[in-house]
Amino acid sequence: MPYDPSTFPPFAVTVDLVVLTVRKDALCSLVVRRGEPPYQGRWALPGGFVRDDEGLEVAASRELAEETGLLHSQATEGHRGGAHLEQLATYGAPQRDPRMRVVSVAYLVLAPDLPSPVAGGDARSARWAPSDALLDASEGLGRDAEQQAPLAFDHGQILQDGVERARSKIEYSSLATAFCPPEFTVGELRRVYEAVWGVALDPRNFHRKVTGTPGFLMPTGGTTTRQGGRPAQLFRTGEATVLNPPMLRPEA
Amino acid sequence: MPYDPSTFPPFAVTVDLVVLTVRKDALCSLVVRRGEPPYQGRWALPGGFVRDDEGLEVAASRELAEETGLLHSQATEGHRGGAHLEQLATYGAPQRDPRMRVVSVAYLVLAPDLPSPVAGGDARSARWAPSDALLDASEGLGRDAEQQAPLAFDHGQILQDGVERARSKIEYSSLATAFCPPEFTVGELRRVYEAVWGVALDPRNFHRKVTGTPGFLMPTGGTTTRQGGRPAQLFRTGEATVLNPPMLRPEA
DNA sequence: GATCATAGTCGTCTCCCTGACGATAAACAG
């Protein structure tokens, strides 16, 4: 069967972004309000069409820059100097967009808490929203007053997959540092784990684990008291990308 | 920006399959010989176009049935009664197909060793080939005489990603049983791990681990001597899908 | 039929990691 335009159906291909950050001890996702039908006025994940001369990851990176203003990823699978960006999964159910056949390649972005919350760019009305609130809305539809409307399209599912990916990936990789500023303390890193997993971790065991894993953290020599209490050592992300043995997530 | 056909470029969307099995203590992949240019005569992964009313996983399942004749997956994320099928990743570099812009959603299939090697269907010239030979060919280009030509398109990369996914996933899931017949022995399961990882495992520690993990293996009561030696107990896959703690892959 | 090779199964011992938790250190607020 030759590749003749008449023998295959044309698809629109988009990228959608699950952009996660930790703000005020909560895992938050970037969402934008839709200005047009369908799902007009509802929250959705940022995203857009892939251009015809553009790779998928390049498109994701471009959309990220457009939506967040400043962020951008770097090289392959990297997160230094920007946010971490990786492909999440692809969604292509025939009726996921009522207008036409769209296949969407979702990307997962892990970003440090941005000083300027979603400033700049063509971001119409973008905001950070706690991930669990968005997911609750997409599951149990409207239980109490504070309930939000679920995300547009199948974005609730995409967000859920992205959050789950992030939760599992920080277990066995050093990716949690992507949520931290360039220099951070052990306590700040622990609060990232606690926010993403939604559990409390023992500060002493956590400290032993992360400082005892070779290549995970590199001391910078400096200290800070920005969290109050006794001054804490500052660290940078080390060379290690995988954590072996992994950080164990309490079952609960 | 409305979804107007004139505002977005049309893409062809295909599914490609990384079909893995264990044959004669080696991890093998299903490859088909290309009958047309480009890459005419070269080996490639099986795959084809997604139809315009068809979901991605449905398309993958259909292609699998067409290529292998008998296999088919079942329900969501299931592998009982057939092969395990899961989405792997999506590849969409602008020039990956010289004829046109194609985005390919790759699926990973784990199948037991089929009695009829790739019989039936429209499978022109399909065969099982050891995965490491295919990957060697795609990396170090033509070193010695036995060298094969690398896979067509970016299928070498896709295969590599699929193999790596399989290798890591049997660590923390019961997926290795997807390579086994419905009833199997602990030794057969161990040989699966050894083939996929390319390492030797201690039979005694392996036995303790798999029989000690609740829900991993269900004894059927029967025994077999098909491997020679002392009769071994037969097991079926249990309810557990995740292995916690995981099966540790020797570092080496 | 005795012997051997092959696989399977049960135990033991030690090391390391983890979870639980006590204790100390260094900042700030009153």
Place this chain on the structure above:
DNA sequence: CTGTTTATCGTCAGGGAGACGACTATGATC
């Protein structure tokens, strides 16, 4: 100065994994 907060060091018991020894039950070979 005292209490509060956060960081950091130490100790101890339990569980899992690697390294192996020992025994069992088949088929193959002489």
